Amino acid sequence: MLAFANAKINLGLNLTEKRSDGFHNLETIFYPVKINDVIELVDSEETLCIIKGIEIPGNVDENICLKAFKVLQKDFNLPHQKLILLKNIPVGAGLGGGSSDAAFLIKLVNEKFNLSLSKSQMERYARSLGADCAFFIKNEPVFAYAKGDEFEDMELRLTNHFLVLVKPPIHVSTASAYADVKVRQPITSLKKLIHLPLKDWRAHIFNDFEPSVFAKHPQIEEIKAKLYDADATFALMSGSGSSVFGIFENPVKLQELELENLVFYNV
Numbered sequence: 001m002l003a004f005a006n007a008k009i010n011l012g013l014n015l016t017e018k019r020s021d022g023f024h025n026l027e028t029i030f031y032p033v034k035i036n037d038v039i040e041l042v043d044s045e046e047t048l049c050i051i052k053g054i055e056i057p058g059n060v061d062e063n064i065c066l067k068a069f070k071v072l073q074k075d076f077n078l079p080h081q082k083l084i085l086l087k088n089i090p091v092g093a094g095l096g097g098g099s100s101d102a103a104f105l106i107k108l109v110n111e112k113f114n115l116s117l118s119k120s121q122m123e124r125y126a127r128s129l130g131a132d133c134a135f136f137i138k139n140e141p142v143f144a145y146a147k148g149d150e151f152e153d154m155e156l157r158l159t160n161h162f163l164v165l166v167k168p169p170i171h172v173s174t175a176s177a178y179a180d181v182k183v184r185q186p187i188t189s190l191k192k193l194i195h196l197p198l199k200d201w202r203a204h205i206f207n208d209f210e211p212s213v214f215a216k217h218p219q220i221e222e223i224k225a226k227l228y229d230a231d232a233t234f235a236l237m238s239g240s241g242s243s244v245f246g247i248f249e250n251p252v253k254l255q256e257l258e259l260e261n262l263v264f265y266n267v
């Protein structure tokens, strides 16, 4: 049985408060993008994880897919499974690949073993694995707040636009990016600003990770500038980086982009 775990981008990200538990309150718009990892569950003599595709730093036994399976195993009598993960989503990219794998693994186990878990029950399991994970249960554009694990539905579709995603060969660790940020209370909530016309996003919609991540990695800021040079209506680093996306109103001429590490181009 297979699951296709897609990535996300953050259309704006305001870090509003450092919490007493060490986490940060934030507001962001999660927007799913069609670049997928593939997860397969196969009956097996023992529970293990096999990774193919892009290399993931760290020990395979620490893979979040395995963690997600074990969390469910505690509550349900699940038989041993081989978890095969084909990794296509760049890692350390701010694209939520690991979080998505965990959420889609939960959905896959729910389906394969007829656990009859509701969406909110699956969100609860996902939330226990990482702040970003719960979003991928629903996997629709949402306004997210609190740790990024509480949501409000929103009508936002970038159809009729063109999305370019660039992932430079830089790995940004989410935890260290959070350690470097400055929080600020925005004057106007992103929930409101996102309804401005796309042409106005550049002046009003920000990612609060950019200043500290750009200071460490000027190459990422240069990519953003190149996307604007190429006529992007809006460009932003996704999450804690290092990937940067550009939203274009007209088809992009790839030849003219002069960007390496282009990983994604989609309507």
Ligand SMILES: C[C@@](CO)(OP(=O)(O)O)[C@H](O)COP(=O)(O)OP(=O)(O)OC[C@H]1O[C@@H](n2ccc(N)nc2=O)[C@H](O)[C@@H]1O
Binding pocket: 010, 013, 022, 023, 024, 025, 026, 028, 093, 094, 095, 096, 097, 099, 129, 130, 131, 132, 133, 146, 147, 148, 174, 175, 178, 238, 239, 240, 241
């Ligand atoms: C920054 C964001 C923006 O969407 O995404 P990525 O860039 O990683 O994709 C997320 O907040 C990443 O969420 P996620 O990757 O699930 O984080 P977790 O595993 O829960 O936490 C990793 C570490 O980041 C910090 N953290 C995370 C979430 C949050 N709201 N405040 C925090 O301070 C904590 O130090 C925590 O120990």
Ligand SMILES: Nc1ncnc2c1ncn2[C@@H]1O[C@H](COP(=O)(O)OP(=O)(O)O)[C@@H](O)[C@H]1O
Binding pocket: 056, 057, 058, 062, 063, 064, 065, 085, 090, 091, 092, 093, 094, 095, 096, 097, 098, 099, 101, 172, 173, 174, 239, 240, 241
């Ligand atoms: N299935 C997985 N996919 C990606 N990373 C994973 C996975 N399981 C564990 N990790 C760990 O999580 C870290 C960051 O994961 P990732 O979701 O790619 O972050 P980001 O959303 O910031 O790009 C990796 O460096 C890796 O050590």
